[in-house]
Amino acid sequence: MIPVCEPALDGREMEYVRECIETSWISSAGKFITLFEKKFSEYCGAPHGVACSSGTTAIHLALEALGIGPGDEVIIPDFTLIVSANMVILAGAKPVLVDVDARTWCIDPSKIEQKITPKTKAIMAVHMYGHPCHMDRINEIARRHNLYVIEDCAEAHGAEVNGVRVGALSDVACFSFYGNKILTTGEGGMCVCKDDEIARRMRLLCNQGFGEPRFVHQVVGYNYRLTNVQAAIGLAQTEMVSEKVQKKRWIGQKYNELLADWPYVTLPVEEPWAKNVYWMYGIVIKPDLGLTKDEVMTKLREKGVDTRSFFCPMSLQPAYKGNDHRFPDISGSYPVSVDLWNSGLYLPSGLPLTEEQINTVVEKLRELKQ
Numbered sequence: 001m002i003p004v005c006e007p008a009l010d011g012r013e014m015e016y017v018r019e020c021i022e023t024s025w026i027s028s029a030g031k032f033i034t035l036f037e038k039k040f041s042e043y044c045g046a047p048h049g050v051a052c053s054s055g056t057t058a059i060h061l062a063l064e065a066l067g068i069g070p071g072d073e074v075i076i077p078d079f080t081l082i083v084s085a086n087m088v089i090l091a092g093a094k095p096v097l098v099d100v101d102a103r104t105w106c107i108d109p110s111k112i113e114q115k116i117t118p119k120t121k122a123i124m125a126v127h128m129y130g131h132p133c134h135m136d137r138i139n140e141i142a143r144r145h146n147l148y149v150i151e152d153c154a155e156a157h158g159a160e161v162n163g164v165r166v167g168a169l170s171d172v173a174c175f176s177f178y179g180n181k182i183l184t185t186g187e188g189g190m191c192v193c194k195d196d197e198i199a200r201r202m203r204l205l206c207n208q209g210f211g212e213p214r215f216v217h218q219v220v221g222y223n224y225r226l227t228n229v230q231a232a233i234g235l236a237q238t239e240m241v242s243e244k245v246q247k248k249r250w251i252g253q254k255y256n257e258l259l260a261d262w263p264y265v266t267l268p269v270e271e272p273w274a275k276n277v278y279w280m281y282g283i284v285i286k287p288d289l290g291l292t293k294d295e296v297m298t299k300l301r302e303k304g305v306d307t308r309s310f311f312c313p314m315s316l317q318p319a320y321k322g323n324d325h326r327f328p329d330i331s332g333s334y335p336v337s338v339d340l341w342n343s344g345l346y347l348p349s350g351l352p353l354t355e356e357q358i359n360t361v362v363e364k365l366r367e368l369k370q
């Protein structure tokens with residue numbers, strides 16, 4: 001079976017982890033945390049990096065540090081991982097859904113303004129499957145309406161908008177280092193930002209609100225800390241980020257070439273203003289193929305190729321049915337995100353993927369209709 005994703009631990013991970021164990025610095029203090037925060041935030045072009053336990057907790061920290069809470073609304077894409085909506089709810093605010101763009105699969109800037117109300121405090125831009133959101137348009141809307149912008153960069157380490165890396169295009173950017181991400185620490189996350197005070201608040205919230213004197217707490221905080229062992233892996237991964245991004249783009253371009261003349265799927269795009277890092281190589285099945293997404297996934301599995309479905313939109317989540325005032329209003333129409341759910345899936349895209357494996361994946365896919 002060609003797996004849909006595998007991590008690549010081909011740098012100095014072992015050496016750095018061994019150092020943690022040999023020196024007993026295995027908990028959430030230690031030099032690798034500082035080094036990882038510094039190296040990764042520098043890569044993003046932002047002065048602050050606050051490491052935390054996951055991409056999920058990074059989003060929660062960002063929302064709380066920006067002061068978003070009860071009575072506030074946050075605009076998010078309908079097509080995203082449920083984490084986006086759940087963290088807005090956890091912060092006490094209400095997620096407001098906007099459909100995505102049919103080309104980039106990211107939040108559609110032309111549909112944002114109609115969802116802005118006096119309660120709106122922020123726009124959460126989720127970069128999907130490696131393609132960045134149109135941040136120039138989103139930031140322009142946010143400026144006019146005096147809103148914060150949060151980037152969710154979980155799927156887009158190294159992606160760019162007009163030559164600027166994601167992570168430096170918003171008030172706070174949140175990264176995930178889960179096992180299937182472009183950089184991984186097993187589980188882990190980081191908030192990256194420019195503002196000193198926002199960084200200070202995120203650091204405080206991440207560590208139970210510990211301040212001076214110790215055990216006297218000014219805020220309600222959390223234990224969202226990353227360990228030195230995870231940061232050791234993260235530092236080794238960050239040292240190789242350029243190679244990893246280059247490999248992802250190579251995989252994306254190989255699939256593009258091999259599938260360009262097969263008319264039964266829509267391929268991912270790279271807009272002229274964007275650098276797509278093809279975190280996962282997504283395709284959308286066209287009706288002419290005569291097979292559903294589930295049928296395609298089952299047939300490919302039988303042929304030894306693992307795939308994953310695209311996300312289920314927030315507007316279709318059973319978890320948000322019911323009259324809870326915290327939940328997003330799911331009564332609207334989100335045709336693009338529903339279509340992506342019905343017909344979208346991604347092909348094997350892991351960093352260790354070989355050219356031979358890519359050829360096999362495409363061969364097996366093309367066998368479905370010749």
Ligand SMILES: Cc1ncc(COP(=O)(O)O)c(C=O)c1O
Pocket residue numbers: 054055056057080081083084126152154155176177178187188189
């Ligand atoms: C868009 C998006 N946001 C947030 C997350 C959450 O990250 P984590 O799994 O590290 O909590 C993920 C992925 O897992 C994601 O794909």
